[in-house]
Amino acid sequence: xxxxxxxxxxxxxxxxxxxxxxxxxxxxxxxxxxxxxxxxxxxxxxxxxxxxxxxxxxxxxxxxxxxxxxxxxxxxxxxxxxxxxxxxxxxxxxxxxxxxxxxxxxxxxxxxxxxxxxxxxxxxxxxxxxxxxxxxxxxxxxxxxxxxxxxxxxxxxxxxxxxxxxxxxxxxxxxxxxxxxxxxxxxxxxxxxxxxxxxxxxxxxxxxxxxxxxxxxxxxxxxxxxxxxxxxxxxxxxxxxxxxxxxxxxxxxxxxxxxxxxxxxxxxxxxxxxxxxxxxxxxxxxxxxxxxxxxxxxxxxxxxxxxxxxxxxxxxxxxxxxxxxxxxxxxxxxxxxxxxxxxxxxxxxxxxxxxxxxxxxxxxxxxxxxxxxxxxxxxxxxxxxxxxxxxxxxxxxxxxxxxxxxxxxxxxxxxxxxxxxxxxxxxxxxxxxxxxxxxxxxxxxxxxxxxx
Ligand code: GAP
Numbered sequence: 473x474x475x476x477x478x479x480x481x482x483x484x485x486x487x488x489x490x491x492x493x494x495x496x497x498x499x500x501x502x503x504x505x506x507x508x509x510x511x512x513x514x515x516x517x518x519x520x521x522x523x524x525x526x527x528x529x530x531x532x533x534x535x536x537x538x539x540x541x542x543x544x545x546x547x548x549x550x551x552x553x554x555x556x557x558x559x560x561x562x563x564x565x566x567x568x569x570x571x572x573x574x575x576x577x578x579x580x581x582x583x584x585x586x587x588x589x590x591x592x593x594x595x596x597x598x599x600x601x602x603x604x605x606x607x608x609x610x611x612x613x614x615x616x617x618x619x620x621x622x623x624x625x626x627x628x629x630x631x632x633x634x635x636x637x638x639x640x641x642x643x644x645x646x647x648x649x650x651x652x653x654x655x656x657x658x659x660x661x662x663x664x665x666x667x668x669x670x671x672x673x674x675x676x677x678x679x680x681x682x683x684x685x686x687x688x689x690x691x692x693x694x695x696x697x698x699x700x701x702x703x704x705x706x707x708x709x710x711x712x713x714x715x716x717x718x719x720x721x722x723x724x725x726x727x728x729x730x731x732x733x734x735x736x737x738x739x740x741x742x743x744x745x746x747x748x749x750x751x752x753x754x755x756x757x758x759x760x761x762x763x764x765x766x767x768x769x770x771x772x773x774x775x776x777x778x779x780x781x782x783x784x785x786x787x788x789x790x791x792x793x794x795x796x797x798x799x800x801x802x803x804x805x806x807x808x809x810x811x812x813x814x815x816x817x818x819x820x821x822x823x824x825x826x827x828x829x830x831x832x833x834x835x836x837x838x839x840x841x842x843x844x845x846x847x848x849x850x851x852x853x854x855x856x857x858x859x860x861x862x863x864x865x866x867x868x869x870x871x872x873x874x875x876x877x878x879x880x881x882x883x884x885x886x887x888x889x890x891x892x893x894x895x896x897x898x899x900x901x902x903x904x905x906x907x908x909x910x911x912x913x914x915x916x917x918x919x920x921x922x923x924x
Contacts, residue, residue: 474800478736481794482665484809488868490514490794491666503662503669505787510868513819513849515673515790519652521704521816522675522784526650533648533677534641538629540654541610541620546628549759550752552605555723556624559599560660563588571660572599578661604657606670622656627781630678631752634764645766645777646689648679652786664737666791673786680766680777683750686726689780690747694729697743697782701731701789705814705916706796710734711742724751733792742792743784750776793817797869803894804859811869812892815912820870821848822908825861827877829854837876840886840901844874847905848912866891872908 485491490511494504507515527535547553559572563580570578570588575596583591606622609615623629630637630649637649652675662668681689694713702708716728726747733742753776757764765774797811815821824841826833834854844850851870853861858875865873873889879898880886886904889896899907 474798476736476795476798478665481736481791481798484798484811484867485511485665485794503659504671505666505669510819511790514793514813514817514869515786517817517819518704518790518793519673519675519786522700522786522789523650523652525700525703526648526675526677530648532643532646533650533679534637534643536630536633536637536649536651537653538626538633538651540623540656541608542623542628542632544620545759546632546756547605547621549755550628550631551723551755552621552624552628553603556605557601557603558660560602561588561599562597564595564597565593569660570596574661602658602660604659606656606658623654624657625655625783626651626653626674626676627678627783628752630676631756631779632760634680634753635762638766645768646679646681646685648677650675650677652676664735666787667735667737667740669787672788675784675786675789677782678748679780679782681780682768683775683778686747686749686778686780690727690729690745693780693782694731694745697745697784698731701733701742701792704793704817705812706733706792710796712739714739722746724748733795735792735795742788743782745780745782748779748781750778752779753777806859808863808866810866810891813869813871814916815871818869818871819849820851820865820868821912822872822874823851823853823861823865823870824874825852825858825876826854827858827875831878832881833876833878836880840874840876840904843901844905844908848908862889872911874904 488510489508492506492508493500494506495501527533561570561572566581568581575588578588580586580588580591580594582593588594589596605624607619608622609618610620611618630651653673654671655674656671659668659670662670679689679693698711698713701711710733712732714730714732721728726749728744728746730741731743732739753764764776766777767774793813794811797813799810799812801808822844824837824844826837837852841850841852851865853864862873871891875887877887884901885898886901887896887898888907
């Protein structure tokens with residue numbers, strides 16, 4: 473069984489160009505990450521899989537893409553200005569800051585074997601509320617009249633556009649509006665790589681339902697979201713649902729369940745599914761003076777719909793997919809690191825290698841590469857021994873490797889190697905596209921994957 477640590481994931485991500493520390497040449501900006509050539513493909517594939525399943529494959533959900541900066545009144549109405557805060561404590565001795573509710577798991581910087589507040593020199597202040605929204609100024613004058621906020625969730629753009637979307641898309645309740653985009657939170661204790669950052673991407677969907685139908689839709693979306701992670705390769709043993717206790721609920725929520733993942737830091741929230749009731753639409757109606765009620769043509773009633781919200785993080789999901797795919801094994805006496813990524817998520821779907829750099833093999837491999845890249849994201853590699861080239865692709869999760877060898881030059885066949893089983897089959901070049909299309913869309917089998 474492979475032990476997966478955050479260090480192993482961070483090292484692989486850096487070594488292979490999945491992620492880089494933001495502004496690294498200036499010493500880095502804490503908890504901000506840039507996605508490199510492979511990381512941007514992986515994260516985009518995660519977002520595309522979500523969008524395909526949540527929007528394109530359904531009749532009852534439509535998409536939206538709202539601006540990050542919104543009218544400041546939005547955040548008054550939503551309750552974020554007054555209530556989106558975490559309890560903060562400072563240590564007068566070491567000057568570090570902690571979340572008061574995370575003290576038990578925050579090591580003391582002066583004595584890391586003890587937790588904050590437990591070392592004899594710790595001198596913590598009383599907890600005070602710290603608002604997590606980033607403020608900035610609109611226009612050239614930095615006064616209070618021009619303050620705007622970087623959105624801390626994408627959801628509010630959806631609520632304020634509820635009527636616009638419903639009337640233009642002619643959706644009837646129940647229906648949903650989905651959005652993928654950046655959110656910003658001035659987290660007191662960010663960290664653990666992509667898990668908690670101050671700038672991150674969310675994949676949120678607000679599903680508007682008739683009051684009274686909300687419990688049933690909450691159950692539906694909780695299960696659907698758990699199943700989604702399994703569909704893209706996360707082992708069920710590493711996923712669980714956790715219902716929030718009443719004192720954990722956000723100010724707008726009647727109920728909430730987290731999809732939790734068994735990260736190397738322990739079981740932690742991957743996605744939250746909340747029953748937001750009619751809180752947001754009611755508040756925006758009150759603060760804007762606009763009627764945001766839905767008119768039910770059958771019953772001739774006006775009402776504020778209830779909202780069920782599955783809210784996922786694209787970066788946190790990317791991290792979970794990386795962690796779950798990470799594996800180590802031994803091949804021919806040599807250690808191998810591999811990412812058993814679902815083909816839909818893998819940054820590269822296939823790699824093409826000429827076995828030798830002579831006898832016309834590179835040219836032939838170039839033709840195969842050009843053929844395949846019209847259909848898939850494909851890599852080409854002719855450097856080094858073939859075994860090393862396989863390892864390099866295994867380590868970035870490429871499901872298939874195609875080798876052009878001596879026999880190819882005679883009969884136009886190639887070998888196709890499977891990343892997980894390492895089995896090779898020989899097939900004609902003109903069947904390659906069809907074979908890959910079929911294999912890449914087949915449901916994932918994890919016969920060779922080991923659990924953590
Ligand atoms: N609209 C509801 C909402 O924003 P949330 O539980 O605060 O709910 C939803 O956020 C998801 O966004 C989380 O489950 C997590 O995946 C992601 N997320 C939240 N804060 C994050 C942060 N600081 N860094 C990375 N991802 C974050």
